[in-house]
Amino acid sequence: MTKNKGITRRQFLGGLAVTSASLTLGSTGLVEAETKRYAKLHDSTKCIGCKRCMSACKRWNKLKIDRAEELTDRETDLTGNTWVVVNLTRDVNNREVLYYLHWACQHCGEPACRGACPVKAISKLPEGPVVIDEKKCIGCRYCYQSCPYKIPRFDLEKRITRKCTMCFNRIESHIDPACVAACPVIALEFGLKDEILKKARERTEAIGGYLLGEYEAGGTDFLTILPAKPEELGLVIAPKKVVNEDLDKIRISGYGFLTAAVITGLMYIYSRTDKGE
Amino acid sequence: MHEITQTGNTKSPAYYIWISSLIAIIVLAGYALVMSFLIDMEIFEFSLKIIWAMAVSNYVFFVVSSTGLCMVSSLGHVFGMKRYELIGKRGVFLAIITIIFGMTSIGLHLGHPERAMIYNVLTPNIRSAIWWMGTLYTFYIVFIMIEFWFLTRAELAEIASNSTGIKQKVYNLLTLEKLLEKVGFIPSVEKDHKLAQIVGALALISGLSAHNTLGGVFGQTEARAYWYGAYYPAYFLLSAGFCGYAWVVGATIITYKIKGEEISRKLRDLIFEMAKIFALLLSVGLLFTTYKLTSGLFDPVKAKSIMLLIKGPFSFPFYLFEVAIGTVLPIFILLYSTRKENIAGVLTASIMVLVGVFVMRYDFVVVAQVYPLFNPMGKDALEIIPSFFPTLMEIFVIAGIIAGCLLVYTLGVKYLPLKEESH
Numbered sequence: 001m002t003k004n005k006g007i008t009r010r011q012f013l014g015g016l017a018v019t020s021a022s023l024t025l026g027s028t029g030l031v032e033a034e035t036k037r038y039a040k041l042h043d044s045t046k047c048i049g050c051k052r053c054m055s056a057c058k059r060w061n062k063l064k065i066d067r068a069e070e071l072t073d074r075e076t077d078l079t080g081n082t083w084v085v086v087n088l089t090r091d092v093n094n095r096e097v098l099y100y101l102h103w104a105c106q107h108c109g110e111p112a113c114r115g116a117c118p119v120k121a122i123s124k125l126p127e128g129p130v131v132i133d134e135k136k137c138i139g140c141r142y143c144y145q146s147c148p149y150k151i152p153r154f155d156l157e158k159r160i161t162r163k164c165t166m167c168f169n170r171i172e173s174h175i176d177p178a179c180v181a182a183c184p185v186i187a188l189e190f191g192l193k194d195e196i197l198k199k200a201r202e203r204t205e206a207i208g209g210y211l212l213g214e215y216e217a218g219g220t221d222f223l224t225i226l227p228a229k230p231e232e233l234g235l236v237i238a239p240k241k242v243v244n245e246d247l248d249k250i251r252i253s254g255y256g257f258l259t260a261a262v263i264t265g266l267m268y269i270y271s272r273t274d275k276g277e
Numbered sequence: 278m279h280e281i282t283q284t285g286n287t288k289s290p291a292y293y294i295w296i297s298s299l300i301a302i303i304v305l306a307g308y309a310l311v312m313s314f315l316i317d318m319e320i321f322e323f324s325l326k327i328i329w330a331m332a333v334s335n336y337v338f339f340v341v342s343s344t345g346l347c348m349v350s351s352l353g354h355v356f357g358m359k360r361y362e363l364i365g366k367r368g369v370f371l372a373i374i375t376i377i378f379g380m381t382s383i384g385l386h387l388g389h390p391e392r393a394m395i396y397n398v399l400t401p402n403i404r405s406a407i408w409w410m411g412t413l414y415t416f417y418i419v420f421i422m423i424e425f426w427f428l429t430r431a432e433l434a435e436i437a438s439n440s441t442g443i444k445q446k447v448y449n450l451l452t453l454e455k456l457l458e459k460v461g462f463i464p465s466v467e468k469d470h471k472l473a474q475i476v477g478a479l480a481l482i483s484g485l486s487a488h489n490t491l492g493g494v495f496g497q498t499e500a501r502a503y504w505y506g507a508y509y510p511a512y513f514l515l516s517a518g519f520c521g522y523a524w525v526v527g528a529t530i531i532t533y534k535i536k537g538e539e540i541s542r543k544l545r546d547l548i549f550e551m552a553k554i555f556a557l558l559l560s561v562g563l564l565f566t567t568y569k570l571t572s573g574l575f576d577p578v579k580a581k582s583i584m585l586l587i588k589g590p591f592s593f594p595f596y597l598f599e600v601a602i603g604t605v606l607p608i609f610i611l612l613y614s615t616r617k618e619n620i621a622g623v624l625t626a627s628i629m630v631l632v633g634v635f636v637m638r639y640d641f642v643v644v645a646q647v648y649p650l651f652n653p654m655g656k657d658a659l660e661i662i663p664s665f666f667p668t669l670m671e672i673f674v675i676a677g678i679i680a681g682c683l684l685v686y687t688l689g690v691k692y693l694p695l696k697e698e699s700h
Contacts, residue, residue, distance in 0.1 A: 112500065118393075118411060119392070136400070146499070159389055246404055256489035260488075267356060270554075271352060274357065
């Protein structure tokens with residue numbers, strides 16, 4: 001129903017809040033903040049697997065060449081020095097269906113890694129990118145463990161975790177991220193989140209595919225159009241909710257404190273057996 | 278009591294062989310560490326895919342032991358059980374060295390431990406379980422050290438007054454006599470006892486809370502199905518109980534055996550009483566493990582990790598170390614030895630539990646990381662990772678940490694008043 005209207009309840013409420021706020025404050029600051037949210041879109045049905053995005057990423061971010069990359073067209077994995085990978089992926093049910101998947105940080109709306117970092121080295125910028133402060137990272141790798149997509153990888157030489165920054169330093173200068181700028185077939189697109197989301201939804205509907213990142217992990221700022229539903233492609237994806245919510249953390253700790261209280265109680269009861277001595 | 282420095286076989290060649298082999302292992306670990314700094318950390322990590330490995334599992338092992346030791350020893354000094362005061366000082370001393378070597382283990386795992394100390398204070402993230410764990414354990418270390426000082430102060434002063442030269446100066450320094458004089462605090466045995474109880478209670482509270490958040494570090498990671506849930510915070514607290522008993526019983530018996538001293542009737546009775554509770558805790562642990570396996574099989578994502586233990590590359594260590602050596606056999610040995618009053622049986626069981634738990638921690642840390650939630654490769658993780666066995670360099674470093682812990686314990690037995698009857 002919301003689809004037909006072209007606006008979700010959340011967007012409507014958000015818009016209402018922004019409008020009323022700007023009316024009362026009489027400034028456009030809030031409006032700007034709302035409209036400056038960016039997103040990256042990958043259409044896996046358009047991707048030709050040339051891996052120019054990978055090399056552009058390496059060049060712009062000055063990343064080292066990994067050993068695995070010395071062989072061309074070999075399946076690669078994300079590392080501390082490879083923030084983007086493009087892999088030929090097969091539909092597990094229909095092995096003849098092949099497509100290229102451009103895989104990098106999903107830039108979650110509510111990133112689990114941010115809540116996990118003990119020293120607040122990870123932040124979500126208002127423009128959308130989730131970035132790691134490399135001067136602050138202590139190298140505990142808890143962000144990697146809490147990320148539903150195992151994105152932040154440990155750089156063994158720098159001893160910190162590193163990942164895609166959505167080229168936030170380029171966004172500041174109004175330039176597309178390096179990977180998007182390098183794509184020869186417009187399989188990667190970049191723009192304001194609202195516009196990108198609208199475009200992605202239309203395209204997904206047209207090809208009968210699936211839009212990854214619309215709801216996964218609470219909605220992400222990197223969207224991927226898949227040729228079919230993830231289950232049909234044999235992919236296990238993040239749940240359609242915010243991962244590692246604070247209330248959930250409190251719930252789990254609560255059970256632990258309950259256990260600690262029970263143990264202390266049992267110790268007290270046991271200690272009463274000593275009274276006669 | 279100060280004759281502890283002279284009694285026993287501490288002057289025998291076996292003692293020097295023991296000390297020098299421990300130092301040799303530490304040197305080997307030092308070599309591995311220096312190489313990891315000179316080349317890069319890659320030689321230390323066995324796989325890029327499993328990034329929390331032996332250093333983390335060893336940390337968990339030591340820290341669980343420390344909390345358990347704090348719990349067992351607090352039965353005497355905090356809860357006022359007279360008979361448990363016999364093992365109080367040894368327990369607290371072991372709790373201190375296990376937490377310190379556990380922290381060393383995690384410090385070596387961190388990319389930048391120096392930043393951890395700075396930014397933990399400057400920019401704390403109270404949403405992070407690791408922050409809570411680090412902070413609470415810092416409090417715990419401080420409290421447990423103060424507790425140990427109160428427990429041993431009077432005896433340290435006595436050793437100082439009975440010795441001469443440098444030895445006297447060192448022991449006098451340990452009693453903080455001059456500092457206390459300046460503050461105007463006049464120590465007495467009664468005051469020590471009272472303050473040890475208060476600080477011990479604080480140590481217990483901070484230890485249990487810190488331990489809960491250690492369970493939370495794993496339990497809160499929704500992205501790792503095998504760890505996720507309230508199970509691990511609870512199980513960690515339980516396993517702290519049996520690890521604490523294993524350490525204290527094992528260390529007490531082995532120290533008496535090696536020094537060739539007779540175990541008093543009172544201590545003997547206590548050891549068998551502890552052995553019974555130890556067996557009980559192990560049985561509850563077995564129930565927990567059964568619950569983990571059966572409930573996990575109903576969750577499709579968790580079941581994949583559980584199957585690695587039941588019928589996969591981890592089944593051998595799981596059945597042999599976690600189930601047989603770590604739980605089932607020790608229960609029977611403990612029950613049999615308490616009935617027959619066999620000290621050697623209790624010692625065997627406690628060593629078996631420690632070995633079993635050590636392997637179990639490794640499995641626990643690694644198993645959860647085999648399957649990512651999302652697998653864009655469409656490939657099975659088992660195909661990518663050839664072996665889950667740690668690298669040689671990693672083993673060197675961990676062996677060095679264990680050797681360091683044993684070396685400090687040996688020196689502690691030699692120079693500190695840990696003896697049971699001396700209280």
